Amino acid sequence: MSSQPSARRAVAPESVAAEPLAHRLRRWLADWLPALPLLLVAFGMLILPVVALLAQSFQSDDGGLTLANWVATLASHNDQRAIGTSLAVGALCATIALLAGAPIAWFVSRMLPVRRATWLAVLNVAANFGGIGLAFAYVATLGAYGMVTLALNALSVPFGPPAPGSLGGLVIAYEYTNIPLFVLLTIPAMGILRPEWWEAAQTASATRLQFWRAIGLPILAPFLAAGWMLIFTWSIGLYGLPFALGAGSASSRVRLITLEIGDILQASISGQGRAAVMAMILLLIGAVSLVTYRELLRRALRWF
Amino acid sequence: MVLAGRIGRWLLFTALAVYMLLPVLAVALYAFATRWTAHVLPDGYTWEYWRAALDDQRLFAVVARTLGLAAAVTVLDVLLVVPAVYWQWVRNPRIRVLLELAAAIPFVLPFVVIAFGLLTLSGQIVPFLQGTVWLLGLGHAAIAFPFLYWAVDGAMAAANVPRLNEAAQTCGAAPLDILWRVVVPNIGPGIATGGMLVFATSFGEFALVQILVGNRFETISLYSLDLLSGTNANFGKLAVITCFTFVIVFAISAAAVHWNRGQATRLLHGGQPIEGRG
Numbered sequence: 001m002s003s004q005p006s007a008r009r010a011v012a013p014e015s016v017a018a019e020p021l022a023h024r025l026r027r028w029l030a031d032w033l034p035a036l037p038l039l040l041v042a043f044g045m046l047i048l049p050v051v052a053l054l055a056q057s058f059q060s061d062d063g064g065l066t067l068a069n070w071v072a073t074l075a076s077h078n079d080q081r082a083i084g085t086s087l088a089v090g091a092l093c094a095t096i097a098l099l100a101g102a103p104i105a106w107f108v109s110r111m112l113p114v115r116r117a118t119w120l121a122v123l124n125v126a127a128n129f130g131g132i133g134l135a136f137a138y139v140a141t142l143g144a145y146g147m148v149t150l151a152l153n154a155l156s157v158p159f160g161p162p163a164p165g166s167l168g169g170l171v172i173a174y175e176y177t178n179i180p181l182f183v184l185l186t187i188p189a190m191g192i193l194r195p196e197w198w199e200a201a202q203t204a205s206a207t208r209l210q211f212w213r214a215i216g217l218p219i220l221a222p223f224l225a226a227g228w229m230l231i232f233t234w235s236i237g238l239y240g241l242p243f244a245l246g247a248g249s250a251s252s253r254v255r256l257i258t259l260e261i262g263d264i265l266q267a268s269i270s271g272q273g274r275a276a277v278m279a280m281i282l283l284l285i286g287a288v289s290l291v292t293y294r295e296l297l298r299r300a301l302r303w304f
Numbered sequence: 305m306v307l308a309g310r311i312g313r314w315l316l317f318t319a320l321a322v323y324m325l326l327p328v329l330a331v332a333l334y335a336f337a338t339r340w341t342a343h344v345l346p347d348g349y350t351w352e353y354w355r356a357a358l359d360d361q362r363l364f365a366v367v368a369r370t371l372g373l374a375a376a377v378t379v380l381d382v383l384l385v386v387p388a389v390y391w392q393w394v395r396n397p398r399i400r401v402l403l404e405l406a407a408a409i410p411f412v413l414p415f416v417v418i419a420f421g422l423l424t425l426s427g428q429i430v431p432f433l434q435g436t437v438w439l440l441g442l443g444h445a446a447i448a449f450p451f452l453y454w455a456v457d458g459a460m461a462a463a464n465v466p467r468l469n470e471a472a473q474t475c476g477a478a479p480l481d482i483l484w485r486v487v488v489p490n491i492g493p494g495i496a497t498g499g500m501l502v503f504a505t506s507f508g509e510f511a512l513v514q515i516l517v518g519n520r521f522e523t524i525s526l527y528s529l530d531l532l533s534g535t536n537a538n539f540g541k542l543a544v545i546t547c548f549t550f551v552i553v554f555a556i557s558a559a560a561v562h563w564n565r566g567q568a569t570r571l572l573h574g575g576q577p578i579e580g581r582g
Contacts (some may be wrong), residue, residue, distance in 0.1 A: 031395060031398075032391075033391075034388055035382075035387070035388035035392065035399045035402075036387075037405070038385050038387075038403070039354075039388070039399075039402060040450070041445060042402075042409075043408035043446075044445030046446050047409070048425055049420075049422050049423055049424065050409075052421055052424045053420065053421045054430065056397065103316060104316065120484050125550075125553060125554050126324050128557050129549075131510050132524075133508070134327075135532065136532055137327035137328070137330065140327065140331050140539070140543065141330040145340060147326065147333065150341075150343060151344040154344050165340065176324075176327065179320070180324075181569070195537040209482070211502070213451060235432060236569045237414025238414070238524065239510065240509075240514075241417040243510070243514075243529075244510075244528075244529055244532055247532065247533035248450070248533045258416045261420055262416055262515070265420060265515055273442055275420060279420055280420070282413070283345060283412060
């Protein structure tokens with residue numbers, strides 16, 4: 001009589017706990033299973049590597065915890081220069097892409113359909129062309145025996161093209177994909193400016209310049225800034241293109257963060273702590289610009 | 305004023321056309337040039353590089369490897385992404401939060417950093433995978449999946465998948481059946497567009513290939529670099545390969561634009577197009 005309730009008491013909590021656990025597990029699987037493979041790949045291939053690098057940036061050669069990598073990198077003249085050059089290349093490329101790309105995007109968005117489709121196709125191909133092929137295209141066009149160089153020299157114009165790996169060379173090569181990218185990214189935003197607004201401005205006897213200053217640019221500004229931000233980040237992160245451009249002439253090659261990381265990885269096992277610090281700096285730049293980009297777009301879309 | 309504007313526009317687009325087309329022309333001429341060091345145009349023309357390229361066993365293997373890897377990565381990404389996006393639409397919206405976060409990472413992190421991270425991590429936990437094409441393939445699948453994710457997500461939104469799902473469930477269909485027979489046929493263009501971008505990403509990728517496998521798995525990128533700056537540099541052959549790359553890029557872009565109903569697509573990470581909802 002007394003043993004029965006105690007037995008029931010002994011079983012009851014277990015079955016109450018066990019049954020929902022199996023149940024909960026099954027429901028959890030039903031909620032997540034189809035997405036699990038992708039989440040695992042993303043976690044293992046994208047998130048864990050970042051964690052590993054973060055840990056490595058604070059690790060000394062014998063495995064202890066240290067700030068030495070960060071101090072050494074941030075104090076090193078060469079590394080400072082690499083960081084500065086990367087930021088400068090990104091800003092310069094993004095600004096040029098903005099100045100050239102914004103008017104192009106505007107005009108393309110107002111073209112008749114067939115013409116627009118043709119330009120979009122050209123821009124699309126150019127935007128997707130990159131890497132080593134683009135580096136060779138640069139050499140074939142503006143190298144020492146490039147087509148443009150030879151043409152100008154044949155016209156006896158004294159023209160020395162910028163070396164492929166130099167700052168000027170990088171910017172010219174980067175813009176080949178950056179301008180089309182900027183145009184493709186901002187064309188959808190151009191549809192926001194309604195033709196009626198220009199008509200209304202004309203009715204109020206505004207000039208074209210006044211229209212752009214008072215209405216057009218303020219409305220488009222956040223979208224253009226967001227485009228600038230994307231090109232900035234994209235340019236800083238490029239690796240294959242500058243590597244190939246600078247591969248021919250080590251002397252004129254500029255220092256970039258991405259190239260420094262690549263060099264360290266190619267050269268040796270030591271110094272990887274420094275490379276990890278630079279990787280984290282790139283992560284920081286990317287994270288800041290992504291947050292800025294999202295915020296810009298949020299503000300831009302608030303009115304629509 | 306109007307005339308000045310017109311001339312300005314004409315100049316802008318002429319400059320753009322020259323900038324876009326001149327390098328392509330230069331590469332194409334290099335592929336046929338015998339000697340080209342003194343004049344505006346090559347001294348003579350030849351098919352030699354094309355014939356040599358066709359006979360080049362190494363080039364053949366390189367092209368096969370690159371195309372095979374890109375195709376495998378594309379198939380893998382389709383298999384990974386489509387069920388996940390379907391489930392985030394019909395069952396568990398929390399999947400979206402995680403996947404959007406994951407899809408932003410290849411934008412925040414340059415590929416060279418991802419490659420470096422994978423190298424470090426694989427050395428620590430799966431050393432047997434180091435230097436293998438498996439690690440490279442998984443890496444490519446991870447960095448390229450956002451393109452497919454956004455394309456498929458957009459296509460499912462456009463097709464109103466929750467509604468389709470409800471209707472199919474009412475008819476008693478199981479989730480797998482619904483996915484295969486109802487959802488996939490309705491999002492074909494999205495899969496095709498996104499798949500093209502995944503293919504293109506893997507096809508032209510350099511950082512992961514160089515850092516993770518190097519010459520153990522030579523792709524077009526690595527071979528091109530060798531021909532550009534290695535000890536046996538050969539611009540003629542490189543021009544032929546670049547022409548081939550260009551044709552592939554052109555075909556991919558054309559196909560993506562076609563499937564995307566004339567809309568532009570882009571190969572920029574994190575670059576959900578800036579869209580006005582106006």
